[in-house]
Amino acid sequence: MDERGLTDLLSQFGLSEKEIDTYLAILDRGEAKASDIAADADVSKRYVYSISEELEERGFVEVNDHSVPTMIKARPPSEVIDRLSGTIETIEPELEQRYTSTDEEIEQFEVIKSRPTVLKRIETLLESAEEEVTMTLPASLLSQIQPTLRETVDRGVLVLLLLSGPEAENYPIEQLDGVASAVRVWHARAPLMLTVDRSLGLIAPNDMLTQSNSESNAISLAQRQLVPVLTGSFLGNYWPVAEELYVDRARELPLTTSDFRNAVLQVALRKQQGDDIVATVRGRPVATENGEDTIEGEVVGVRQGLVKPATNSFPVENAFTVDTGNQRFTVGGEGAFVEDYEAHEVILERSEDAE
Known part of the structure; x- marks a missing residue:
C-alpha cells in the first residue's frame, strides 16, 4: 500500500x-x-x-x-x-x-428500456417467488432461464409457463422436465407476461425480446390491485387456447400451501391418478365479512382449467368441494365469492394417511 x-x-x-x-x-x-x-x-x-x-x-x-x-x-x-x-x-x-433494515423495493411502475435489463428482471422476480408464477415467454428464451425456473419449482412454487412463437410448436418435451408445474405452447408471438405471488408483474412486447433493433419498452409493476388482473388475463385468454405439452408429477403428500391454485392443481393430479384426498381448509366463510373457520373432509370434486381435461365452467374458476360428512362446501381462493369458503391455507393428505 x-x-x-x-x-x-x-x-x-x-x-x-x-x-x-x-x-x-x-x-x-x-x-x-x-x-x-x-x-x-x-x-x-x-x-x-x-x-x-x-x-x-x-x-x-x-x-x-x-x-x-x-x-x-x-x-x-x-x-x-x-x-x-x-x-x-x-x-x-x-x-x-x-439500524432499520429496508428491503429494496421494486417501484410501483417502472419503464424498462433495454432487453438485458428485462432478462435480469425476469431472473430477479423468479428468485423472489414464494407461491405462484404465471408466465408467457418466447420459446427461444427458455434455455437462458431454465436453471432459475428449475430452482423456483424445487422451492415448491406453482409455475404455469406458456411458451409462444413458432419455435414453441416443436419444442423438445424432454427439455421441460422440472422447469414448470405445467407447460403449454402457442404458435402466436405473445407478449411476455410475468406475475409473481399476485403482487409483482412484468410486461414486454414480444419484439423487445426477440428483435435486436426493437425500440419497445417493458413495464414492471408492483401493485396487488393490478397484478391479479394480469394473472386473470393469462388464465382467461392465453392459457385456454394453448396446447398442453408438459405437466409435472404430483407433489408428495401431506402438503401444506397458502397458494390455492397450487392446491387445486395437486388435487386435480391426484384425482386423475385415482387417489382419495382429504383436505383441511382454514379460511373465511364467504357469507361473512370477517372471521375464520376450519373445515375438513374428503375432496369429492374439483373445478379447474390448469391441466387437461378442464372441468371449470369459466376460465378463471379454480375450486374444489369438501365433504365433511355432514355437509358439502365449495372452496375457492383469494377473492372467492361464488364458493362457500375463501381458503387461506390448505393441507392435503391421502385419505388413508388422514385416518
Missing part, C-alpha cells in the same frame, strides 16, 4: 490531513522531540504538542512530558489496531439497535 492509500484509510478513523502527517512522522521516527516531528510534518511545534495530546487519548502515541525535552513515542501498531477494533466493537450494538 502506498502512502496515499494509508492516508485515505487513516482518514476513515477521523484523522485530519495534518493529524495524519504528524502521526506518520512520529511512526517514521519511533520516538522524537516535537521540533523534529514538526520539521518532518511541516507543521508548527505548538501544533505537534496539541495534536500529540489528542493522539495519545486515542491510543496512537505516548507523550513523555517528564523528560526534557518532551518526547513523543509511537505506540506499537498492533496495540493501535486492537484499540481501534475495540472501539468499533463497542459501537456495534448501538448501531445495530438503531
Whole structure:
C-alpha cells in the first residue's frame, strides 16, 4: 500500500490531513522531540504538542512530558489496531439497535428500456417467488432461464409457463422436465407476461425480446390491485387456447400451501391418478365479512382449467368441494365469492394417511 492509500484509510478513523502527517512522522521516527516531528510534518511545534495530546487519548502515541525535552513515542501498531477494533466493537450494538433494515423495493411502475435489463428482471422476480408464477415467454428464451425456473419449482412454487412463437410448436418435451408445474405452447408471438405471488408483474412486447433493433419498452409493476388482473388475463385468454405439452408429477403428500391454485392443481393430479384426498381448509366463510373457520373432509370434486381435461365452467374458476360428512362446501381462493369458503391455507393428505 502506498502512502496515499494509508492516508485515505487513516482518514476513515477521523484523522485530519495534518493529524495524519504528524502521526506518520512520529511512526517514521519511533520516538522524537516535537521540533523534529514538526520539521518532518511541516507543521508548527505548538501544533505537534496539541495534536500529540489528542493522539495519545486515542491510543496512537505516548507523550513523555517528564523528560526534557518532551518526547513523543509511537505506540506499537498492533496495540493501535486492537484499540481501534475495540472501539468499533463497542459501537456495534448501538448501531445495530438503531439500524432499520429496508428491503429494496421494486417501484410501483417502472419503464424498462433495454432487453438485458428485462432478462435480469425476469431472473430477479423468479428468485423472489414464494407461491405462484404465471408466465408467457418466447420459446427461444427458455434455455437462458431454465436453471432459475428449475430452482423456483424445487422451492415448491406453482409455475404455469406458456411458451409462444413458432419455435414453441416443436419444442423438445424432454427439455421441460422440472422447469414448470405445467407447460403449454402457442404458435402466436405473445407478449411476455410475468406475475409473481399476485403482487409483482412484468410486461414486454414480444419484439423487445426477440428483435435486436426493437425500440419497445417493458413495464414492471408492483401493485396487488393490478397484478391479479394480469394473472386473470393469462388464465382467461392465453392459457385456454394453448396446447398442453408438459405437466409435472404430483407433489408428495401431506402438503401444506397458502397458494390455492397450487392446491387445486395437486388435487386435480391426484384425482386423475385415482387417489382419495382429504383436505383441511382454514379460511373465511364467504357469507361473512370477517372471521375464520376450519373445515375438513374428503375432496369429492374439483373445478379447474390448469391441466387437461378442464372441468371449470369459466376460465378463471379454480375450486374444489369438501365433504365433511355432514355437509358439502365449495372452496375457492383469494377473492372467492361464488364458493362457500375463501381458503387461506390448505393441507392435503391421502385419505388413508388422514385416518
